Amino acid sequence: MSSSEAVAARDLTVRYDDFTALADATVTVHFGEALGVVGPNGSGKSTLLKAFAGLLTPSSGELSVLGTQPHRLPPGSIAYVPQIEAVDWSFPATVWDVVAMGRFPRLPFWRRFGAQDRVVVGRALEAVKMESLAKRHIAHLSGGQQQRVFVARAIAQEPRLLLLDEPTTGVDAATEEALRQLVRELVAGGMPVVMTTHDLERVDEWFDRLLVLDRRVLAVGKPDEVAASGIYAAIREHTHTHGHLRTDHEAHEAHATHPEVRP
Amino acid sequence: MSFDALVEPFHYAFMQRAFVAALAVGILCSTMGTYVVLRRLSFIGDGIAHASFAGIVIAYLRGANFYIGAAVVAVVTALGIGFVSRRGRISLDTTIGVLFTGMFALGVFLMSRQRSYAVDLQSFLFGDILSVQPQDLWLILGLSAIVAATVVAVFRGLLYTSFDPVVAQASGIDAPVYEYVLLVMLALTIVVALQAVGIVLVAALLVTPAAAAYQLTSRFAPMMALAALFGAFSTVGGLYLSYYLRASSGATIVLLATLTFFVAVGSKYSGRLSARRS
Numbered sequence: 001m002s003s004s005e006a007v008a009a010r011d012l013t014v015r016y017d018d019f020t021a022l023a024d025a026t027v028t029v030h031f032g033e034a035l036g037v038v039g040p041n042g043s044g045k046s047t048l049l050k051a052f053a054g055l056l057t058p059s060s061g062e063l064s065v066l067g068t069q070p071h072r073l074p075p076g077s078i079a080y081v082p083q084i085e086a087v088d089w090s091f092p093a094t095v096w097d098v099v100a101m102g103r104f105p106r107l108p109f110w111r112r113f114g115a116q117d118r119v120v121v122g123r124a125l126e127a128v129k130m131e132s133l134a135k136r137h138i139a140h141l142s143g144g145q146q147q148r149v150f151v152a153r154a155i156a157q158e159p160r161l162l163l164l165d166e167p168t169t170g171v172d173a174a175t176e177e178a179l180r181q182l183v184r185e186l187v188a189g190g191m192p193v194v195m196t197t198h199d200l201e202r203v204d205e206w207f208d209r210l211l212v213l214d215r216r217v218l219a220v221g222k223p224d225e226v227a228a229s230g231i232y233a234a235i236r237e238h239t240h241t242h243g244h245l246r247t248d249h250e251a252h253e254a255h256a257t258h259p260e261v262r263p
Numbered sequence: 264m265s266f267d268a269l270v271e272p273f274h275y276a277f278m279q280r281a282f283v284a285a286l287a288v289g290i291l292c293s294t295m296g297t298y299v300v301l302r303r304l305s306f307i308g309d310g311i312a313h314a315s316f317a318g319i320v321i322a323y324l325r326g327a328n329f330y331i332g333a334a335v336v337a338v339v340t341a342l343g344i345g346f347v348s349r350r351g352r353i354s355l356d357t358t359i360g361v362l363f364t365g366m367f368a369l370g371v372f373l374m375s376r377q378r379s380y381a382v383d384l385q386s387f388l389f390g391d392i393l394s395v396q397p398q399d400l401w402l403i404l405g406l407s408a409i410v411a412a413t414v415v416a417v418f419r420g421l422l423y424t425s426f427d428p429v430v431a432q433a434s435g436i437d438a439p440v441y442e443y444v445l446l447v448m449l450a451l452t453i454v455v456a457l458q459a460v461g462i463v464l465v466a467a468l469l470v471t472p473a474a475a476a477y478q479l480t481s482r483f484a485p486m487m488a489l490a491a492l493f494g495a496f497s498t499v500g501g502l503y504l505s506y507y508l509r510a511s512s513g514a515t516i517v518l519l520a521t522l523t524f525f526v527a528v529g530s531k532y533s534g535r536l537s538a539r540r541s
Contacts, residue, residue: 053433054432054433055429055432055433073435074435075434075435075436076434076435077434077435078433078434078435079433079434080429080430080433080434081430082427082429082430086427086429086430087426087427088426091301091425091426091483092301092477092480092481092482092483092485092486093426093481093482093483094481094482097482097483098426101419101422101423101426101427101431102434104419104420104422104423104431104434104436105431105434105435105436107419109415109416109417109418109419109420137481150430153430157434159434163433
C-alpha cells in the first residue's frame with residue numbers, strides 16, 4: 001500500500017450466513033479524495049462502508065485502513081456517519097451534547113471535557129451552520145438538521161477518514177449544498193472521504209472518483225468517465241424510472257429478507 | 264401529630280438501618296434506571312431479578328449470605344444475556360422468558376421443600392427492608408460505592424453507546440465492553456435492591472423514577488440527577504409512610520414512585536414544570 005492510500009481493499013468479500021452482500025471488491029481511497037459509491041438498493045454500499053469502519057468483519061480478502069486493520073486504529077481515527085434513522089431522536093440530548101460526543105473517543109475518563117474540546121465542538125457546529133441551534137433538543141430538528149448534527153459530530157472527532165452513508169437522502173437542498181461544500185473543503189485539506197448516495201445528479205461536483213457497485217464493483221473511475229460507460233447510464237435510467245436498479249429478481253428477494261442489509 | 268410522633272421511626276436502630284439502606288437503594292436503582300429506560304433494558308432487569316432467586320435460595324439453604332448467592336447468579340445471568348443478545352440466534356425476549364422463569368421456578372421449588380416456606384418466600388418476593396442487619400448495610404453501601412465509581416469512570420462511553428452504539432464502535436469505543444460493564448452493574452444493583460423491595464417490585468424501582476425524570480428533562484446528566492432524587496424520595500418516603508400506614512414497605516415504596524411518575528407526566532402536559540424541550 002502506498003502512502004497516498006487511506007483505504008486499500010483487495011478482493012473484499014462480506015457474507016451474512018450464506019448470503020454474499022459484497023463480493024471480491026477491490027477498492028482504493030486516496031488521501032484528499034472523495035470517493036462516491038453508487039448502486040441500486042441492496043448493492044452492498046452500506047456493507048462496504050461498514051467494513052471500512054471496522055463494523056463488519058470481512059469473510060475474505062484484505063483490508064487496510066490508514067495502514068492497518070480498522071479495529072487496530074487508535075480511537076477517533078474513523079468517523080462514520082450513519083443514516084439518521086439509525087438512532088432514537090427522543091434521547092435526552094441537545095444538539096451540542098450530540099456533537100460533543102465526537103470528542104469522547106479521544107477523551108479518557110480522568111480527563112475533563114476542556115476548553116479545547118468546546119472550541120472544536122463550536123467549530124464543528126459552525127461548519128454545518130448549526131451554531132444557533134446548539135441548545136435545541138434533538139427531537140425538535142428537521143431531517144436535514146439531524147443530518148448536519150451527525151456530520152458535525154464526525155468533524156468534532158477530528159478523524160483521519162470520513163465515511164458518509166447516504167447523507168443527502170431526504171434532506172433539503174440547503175443542507176445538501178452545505179454538505180457538499182463541507183466535503184470539498186475537507187478533501188482540499190487532505191481528508192479521505194467515502195460517501196454512498198442514491199442521488200446521481202451532480203456526482204462530478206461531489207466526487208473525485210465514482211464507484212458503481214452491485215455486490216461487485218461494476219465500474220470505477222472519474223465521474224464523467226463512468227458516466228460515459230453504459231453501466232452508469234443503466235443505473236441512472238433505472239433510478240429515474242423505478243427508484244432503483246433491479247434486474248435480478250431473486251437476488252432482490254434475498255436482500256429484502258435479510259435485515260442486516262439495509263437498502 | 265406531634266413532633267415526637269413524626270420522628271418516632273428514627274428512634275429504632277433497625278429503622279435507622281432501613282432508612283440508610285433505602286436511601287442507598289433509591290439513589291442506586293434510579294441512577295442505573297436512567298440507562299435501563301434509555302436502552303430499554305427493563306425486561307432484562309426483571310429477568311435478572313427473577314433468575315437471582317435461585318441463587319438466593321441456594322445460599323439460604325446452605326446458610327450462606329444470600330447477597331453472595333444472588334450476586335453470583337445475577338452477574339452470571341447478566342453476562343449470559345449480553346452474550347445471547349450479541350451472538351444468539353434465539354430472540355432475547357424468548358431467552359429471558361424461558362430461562363428466567365425456569366430459574367425462578369427452581370428457587371420456588373427448592374424453597375417449597377422447607378418448613379417455613381410461606382413466610383420466607385414472602386420476604387424474598389416483596390422485600391423486607393426492616394430486617395437489614397449491620398453487615399447487610401455495609402454490603403449495600405460497599406456495592407453502591409463500587410457501582411457509583413464505575414458509573415463515573417465509564418460515564419462518557421456509556422452515554423455515547425446508549426445513544427449511538429454503532430458510530431461509537433466505529434470511532435474506536437468498544438461498545439460491547441461497555442454493554443457488559445453496564446449489565447454487571449445492573450446485576451449488582453438488582454441484588455442490592457432485592458432486600459428493600461423484593462424480586463417482584465425491583466423492576467419498578469429501576470424504571471419508574473428514571474421514567475419520571477425523562478418526562479421533565481431534555482439532557483442526560485440532569486435526567487440522571489433528577490431520577491436519583493425521585494428514587495431517594497420514593498424509597499425513603501415510602502419507608503416512612505409504610506411505618507404509619509402499617510403496610511408493606513416494598514409496596515409503599517413502589518406506589519410512591521408510581522405516584523411520582525404520574526405527577527411528572529401530569530406536570531409535563533399541564534406545562535407547570537416546563538419540559539424545556541424547545
